[in-house]
């Protein structure tokens with residue numbers, strides 16, 4: 001039996017379909033945790049490339065219990081009916097929050113700089 005072609009979609013590979021599906025889920029999850037907007041809840045930054053999910057109280061249930069890669073958290077959140085305790089933040093606000101809460105993970109260079117008392 002011959003397969004029917006479905007317009008332009010037939011030209012797109014399976015990996016491209018998967019990428020598009022992941023982007024769609026990511027946008028849906030970021031919008032949910034961005035209080036209805038696909039943007040950072042702190043500063044309003046909207047570029048999806050620099051938005052991510054933040055555990056409001058530090059390392060969350062997901063990472064502690066599931067031990068899955070952080071990359072799949074958007075799918076996990078959707079599959080688990082959007083549990084509470086998460087928010088959408090841009091990378092700037094993620095790092096600022098980590099610094100404010102003392103959660104930053106300094107690099108060796110930063111540690112050395114601190115031990116030398118250089119700002």
Ligand SMILES: [Zn+2]
Pocket residue numbers: 040041042043044045089090091092093094
């Ligand atoms: Zn922000």
